[in-house]
Each structure stands twice: as C-alpha cells, then as structure tokens.
Amino acid sequence: MRGMSNENERAPKSPAEWEKLLDWLKRPEARPLLAVCGLLGVLAAALLGGFELGLLSAAAGVLILVIWLLWGSLEKLSGTSPLNLEDALTLAPPSAEEEHKQALLRALNDLEYERSVGKISQQDYSELSARYRAQAKQLIKVLDDERTVALERAQQLVLQRGESHSRRPRAKGRARHEGGADTRRADTSRVEKKSEKAKVPTRPCADCSARNDLDSLFCKRCGHKLASDGQRLCGACPAVYEQSLITCPQCGVSGEVA
C-alpha cells in the first residue's frame, strides 16, 4: 500500500496543476525566488565548468528572460492577458491638485525652518505662511470634494454589483448560491466592521467642524491647528486640555498627541 501511495505521489502533474504552477510563477512574489534560482544556477555552472561556462549560462538565462518579457509584452498588447490589480492601480496617477498640495506642504515646512534659524523676517514669514496655507486649504477642499464624489460613485457601483448578484437565477446551482450567500455574509461583516470603524472617536475642528483623527495636529480640511498655544491634545479621546495638566481630565489618560 505504501508503495502504491508513493507511486501516486510521483505521478506526473495534470495540465491544470502545471497551469497553476505557471500562474504562480507569473506572480510578483515568485520573482525573487526565480532570480535566486537563476543566480544559483549560474554560480553552480561557474564552479563546475569554469568562468566561461558561468558566463554562457548567464547569457542563456538572460535570453530566457528576454523571451519571457517579450511574450508578456505581446500578451498585454493583444489584450489576452487580463489587467491585474497592480497594473490597474497604476492607471490612476495622483492628480495635479494632490501634487500641488504636497509642494505647498513642503514649502510650509521650509518656511518654518527659515524662521527658526532667523533667515526670514517675522513679517515675511506671516505673509508667506498665510498665503501658502490659504492655497493649501483650497486644494484640500477641492480634493475632499473629489473624494466624496468618487466615494459615492464607488458605493453606487458596489450596490449595483450586489443587486446583480442577488438577481442571479437559482439554476446556477445551490453550491454557487451558497457561495454567493457566503460572499454577502462576508460583505455584511465588512460593512459592520466599517460601521464600527465609523464609531471610532474623532476630534471636530473648531474652525470648520470637520471630523479629524485623534492623532491629527491640524485639520485635514482647513489646515487649522487643532490645539492652540498652551493646550494639549489627548491621544485617547477628543478632549483638548491645558498644558499644565499631566493627565486628560476627561479620560484620565496621560498620553498626548506628539
């Protein structure tokens, strides 16, 4: 019996298994392993057959790589290769507004430094800082609005997809139906988790009332500083308390937002 089971284990892989293996090899996680295997092969060839054989094996490996890359390129070109998530994500570049916002935040950072080492007068600092902050506020508002629209659109798409799933005929089989039910259950639990996440305490901005994470120092919408001078932000609850106090009077925790 044991001999038979060994024979079964050594049985050649089915085409489906080979396809599975090839699919796995195409995944990004497999690349380092393939590279290491290639390098070890070249090293072994060089050790066994000399430097010349090592060079030749490296050339052979590179030739295989070229063929593989060109094949992949032609597949993408002809559209036979599906667009994977990684590639799809790269199709959405950061917007010009996002990049502009980053540049402004960088400029504000520089400005702080210039003032701290006395290279810029207080008047110039105030003027420039106010200008950059106003521009950053505008951009953050634009980006938030865009995000809201995109989120709504995404929610609609998810709902549409959910509805189309639920309208699927039962003829497709019970197993599949159960699978669908499982998926819905998973979706529901995810929504529940999201709603739980929504219950996480936030800190409202005194200027525009936007809800900010507890670890934020500035408002994500208007850029307003969440704690004025002489105040501390509690890291565990939305409270803002005097700097002279060691622990938060509301929750008793001593950690502040750094």
Next chain:
Amino acid sequence: MWQSLPEFGTVILYAILVCAAYTFAVSIGAGRARARLLPAARLGAYATSALIGLAVLLLAYAFVTHDFRIRYVSRYSDRSMSTGYLLTALWGGQDGSLLWWSLLLSFYVAACVRWLKGRYQQLQPYIIATLMVVVGFFSILMIFAANPFATSIAGSRVDGDGLNPLLQSYWMIIHPPSLYTGFVGCTIPFAFAVAALVSGRLDNEWILAVRKWMLFAFLFLSIGNVLGMMWAYEELGWGGFWAWDPVENAACLPWFGAAAYLHSTMIQERRNMLRVWNIFLICLTFFLTIYGTFLTRAGLITSVHAFAQSNIGIFFVWFMGFIVAGSAGLLVWRWPRLRAKARIESLASREAMFVVNNWALLGALTFIAVATLFPKISEWLWNETVTVGPPFFNRWMAPMGLLIFALMGLAPLFGWRKSSAVSLQRACAAPLIAMGLVGVLHIAFGSLLGFPPWVKNDAFYPGLTGLVLQKIGSAAPLVTIMLAAFNLAVIAQEFVRGAAARRAAAERRGESEGFAASLFQLVQKNRRRYGGYIVHLGIISMFIGFVGTAWSINREVSMSPGQSHRIDRYVLTYRGSRMCPGNPACSPEQQADINKRMVFADLDVTSGGQGLGRVSPAKFIYNRQPDSPTTEVAMLHSLRADLYTVVGMVDPSSKRATFQFHVNTLVCWIWVGLLILISGVSVSFWPDAVPGELRVWSFVRAAVAATAASGFALVIAMSPAAAMASKTQRAVPGLVSDISAERGSAGALAGIAFGGLALGAGFAGGRSRARGTPGHPDARDE
C-alpha cells in the same frame, strides 16, 4: 547567420534595435490615451535592457575564450592577459565602449521603469519612448559603424594585439565605468524633460523626481572626473593631475551643467520660477554628455585619449543636431505655458544668489567649451590653427573659479524671497570675521610655513587684461585660503544655528535635547540641505588641493649613483638602477613577469636627517610595444605634500639617470574632497521615511542605505591606495613610528569627514599600504 558567436552577437544587436523600436511605438500608443498599453511598453523596455545585457555577456564570453575571429577581441586582448583585464577590455576600445555605454543605459532604463511604476502616469510613456530613442541611436551606431561582433577579414588569428599598456592599469577598471555612469545618468532627466514638454504636464513635481536622478549622475561625474585626475597623476608622469586636455574638458562640462541645475531646481520648487531655464539646463547637460563622447571618439581635436578615435563622428553630429532641434522645438512650443508668473523680488535673496551662481557656472562651462574648440574655431575663421594650452586655462579659470567659490559661501546666508539687512548682517558677521582672521594669519605666517600668500606670476598678455590676470593669479593662494575659511565658517554656522533652533524648540516643548542629538536630528530631518552643505565641504577641500599647485616645486636633474639632491624638505640620494627581470634585488613578481622589461632607479628619501623610505620610479618596456616605454611614477604621500619622482632616461653603462622631481603641495586634499563629496551626496540620497512603514523597517532600510553608501565610499577610498601601493618600495627600519603617526592623522581626518570609524580605518589602511608598512608584500620584497 546563427551558427557562430560573432553572427549571433550581431543578431542580438539587430534585436536590440527592433525591440527598442517596438517599445517606442507601444509607448507612443500608450501616451495617446491608450493607457492599457503601458504595461506592454514597460515589459518591452525591460526586454530591451535584458537584450543589451545579453550582448555584453556574449562579448565577455568571446574575450574570456579568446575568440580572435572577432576583430574587437583580437585588437584589444591577447592570451597573456588575466581575466580581470580581459573583462576590462570590454570598454578598452571604441566598439566595446559603445556597448558598455548601452549596458549602463540599460541599467538606468530598467531602474527608471521599475521606479516609475505607479508614478507620473502621463509622463511615463514619453519617458520610455525617449529612452528608447537613445538606445536605438546606440544600437544603430553599433550595427552600422562600430559592431563589436564584426569578424576580421583575414580570419581568426593565433593571438591578439593586447590592450594598450597605458590602459592595463587599475584605473582603467574604475575610471571609465564611473564617468560613463555619470554621463549616461543624465539621460534620465533628459527623458523626463522631453516627456514633460510633449505631454504638457509642466508642473513642479517631475522636477523633484528628476533631482535625485541628476544628483546620482552628478555624484558619478564627480567621481569619474576625480578618478581621471588620479589616473593622470599616477600614470602619465608629468607631475600634475589636470592638463586641460580636450577630453578632460569634455568630461567636466556636464558636471558644470548638472551643478547649475541642482541649484536652480530649488528655485523652481520653492518659487515656481526658472522653468524654461531648468529644462534648458537638463537638455544642455545631456547634450554635453553626447558632445563629450563625440569629442573622444571623433578625433576632432588632438588629445591624449587618441586611442579611442574613429570615423563615427558624423553619427554623433546628426544625433546632436537631432537633440538640439528636438529640444529647442519642444521648448518653443511650450514656451507660453512655461513662462513664470513670479519674479525675483529682491537681489538680497537666495534665489538671486542662485541665479548669479548659475550664470557663473554656465560662464565657466561656456569658456571651457569655446576654448576647447578654439583650435577648430580659429581654423574655420582665420584658416590658422590657434592652440590654447594649460597656462591659458589656468589664468582665466582662476578668477572664474574664485567667483564660484565665493558665491558658494554667500548663497546659504540669504533667505528665500528677501533677506532683511539685520538678518543678513547677523548671518555674515561670523564668516567675515573668520575670513579676515585667516587672511591675517596667512599673511603673517604663510611664508614661514612654506605657504606664501602671494606667488610670483608672469604676465600672460600685454596691457591691462594681462596685468589684472597676473595680479589675480599672484593673490590666488591668499584669496582661496580666505574664501575657504569663509565657506567653512558659513557651513559651521548653518549647522550650529540649525541645532540651536532645534534645541530652542525642544525647550519650548519642555523637553531637553543635547547638542549632538540636535545636530543628528537636524541632518536627519533636512537631509537635502545638510547633505548639500557636506558636498560644499568637499568642494572646499578640493579648492585647497587646487591652490596647492601654486606652491608646488618642479625640478629636472641628472644624477650618478651616490649623488644626492635636495628639493623642499626632502633629500633624495640616487642608489643606482636595476633591470627586472634579471636583477637579484627584484621582487618575485617582477622576476616572473615575462610581458615586459622594467628599469627601476632607486632613490632613498630623507627629511631632516630621518629616512622616509625608498622610491623607485621606472620605465616599463612592453614586449609588444618596445618603441613606446611607459613611465611609472613613484611617490611619497602626505597630507602636506606629495614627493613625485619620474625617471627620464638611464644610461645602462654609467647608470647615470635623468629625473623629474615634483613636490606637489596639498594635492591629497583633492582626493579627501572627493570622499567628503561622496558622503554628502549619500546624506542627500538617504531615503525618506515612507508613511505607514514600520519603524523597525525604516531603520533597516536606512541602515542598508548607509552601509551601501559607506561601502562604496570605502572602495573609492581604498582604490587609489591599492594602485599607489606598488610604487613606494619600503620604509627605512626605525622610522615606522613616524610614518604611522602621520598615517594616523590622515585616517582621523578621513574619519571625521565621513563621520564613521569604518571609513576612517579604510582610508588609513589605504594610506598605510601606500607607504609600505612592514608586513605589506612590497615591504617584504625588499
């Protein structure tokens, strides 16, 4: 066509061209609103890079297996060459160096395409397309004009010609690849600039991305140029390190362009100004790299680099024309959108200083470019070849260099937009005091210490211009030392003020931070700024090395065995000559060398009555080229001065020999400056923390980056020492302690410069070998 290696190699060259053309077409398709094609273009770019790697591996295989059917292999290698030099021959001649250039470009292409994933979606297709045009140009060049796989018409030979003896040097392994890495690196910023112009995405973010690529190219341009200086200093045997040779000049031109860009890009980032200027500088720098290659290859002007000349110049002329026409056309097309709305508000601002600095750098660049081409220009204009030599360059470059040096110190004192008179006064006070103090000390004690503030200088021209240049040349040592003090004080002040500001902020928060911790945090939080200051520190060190030439002493003497000659603080006693192999005093390696005959002239060196060691300058007569003996320099190094000895001619019967002795003052500080520059660029390169990254991983990543940078710097630090080690024969017994003490100071200095004991030890170790410490193979030979 596939049966043999040469034919297969040629097929691969065609495949590179086809693959680059395919990738170009797909990239353009991706750029024209078909973003789905972009993954195909990216894979095509990787495949093109891999094909170039394949071609290089095939050529390396041909060299290692002595496949003399291939013309290039038979011309640049022979059976006696070691595997190391066989691989070096890959870039020893023109055909191979073009393939090597393509290989470096392929590394850049692959790295850039990998880095671009998920970034700059609109620019990406055009970046890949531009890179493929450059790859295509080099593959066309290789296929139609300089095929490294072309076979000899006469068929396979029994043995090859071998590599030029001058190129069989340690420097050949490190200098060309470094310089090429810098040259080729300028292609990536150019590709970004073209992509921005074509796509119309002209905001400031791509400039930020380009900066790092240009900084990398700048680093390798600096390393390549300084290694070239070292090579000239070590191998050519004329006593200097920079001869203003056309090819040397061509190699330093992109450096000026890159340096100007790295400064002016900050203005675009901060003030959204100089956008046209920045794109112009990027295109100019790339153009200058192609121009430099053209000058080396085309043989337009007589140069010491004549070993690489051929008739492929016309291809370069067309390509340069294409670059100029394409870049100018795109710039004019996008001009209305590129014009800045902001203006420089005050001359007392950092941006104004950067603009002046840019003009000074561009002025130096233009001067060198025009003077290099002057023999041709004069031929075209007056039908008479007027050659300009090193004295002309030295006279004119002195004031320009000093102006750039002064601006380098001044710019950091100003703030952006405008600096108030009070803040400027406060910022300038300490550096000006330091400069004045050093100036007074130099005038008072300089002559006593052997560094006189003024040196004698002849008038180069009649009239006022000549007089002005003469005066500037005479005062150059004093002015340089004063400006070095000013620059040092500015940098020190920047660090101190920054650290003080951090400490004050910490105190306001009720925390305490030590000065050292503040300094570390300051650099860590502003790596670009403080990395730049460290680079400036390296430039100061280099300027000190350059000004040392003003105090150098050169002698030419003829001596018989037993005679002595005094130069500066050294006394050299000629002990006689020996021919190796054959003489019992030769080392086993020298006895075993069958490729050449070596004539050594042994000189014992003492200073103040104490022996410093033996130097043995030599002439090597290679069996393959008996009519062109090479000069082998022997040196004694120290931080104060190098004793540089060259033997001219030795009479075999009387053993009388002619020598050239040079005491090259402070030259060591140029090499130290390079090490500091590398460390500064490494600080600037230190990767930023990625949001969301685990803290431990950020430390691991930083540690890996630091180790890589330090390791690289260590290799560079030790390279010259390894090459220099064979020159000095031994230390005189009983004097080891003196030498060790001096060596320790050199090591400590390098250690301070790097901020790491490992690097200091590496540099000290390198120096110890150069001096022939007991235990070193050279010392044992004696």
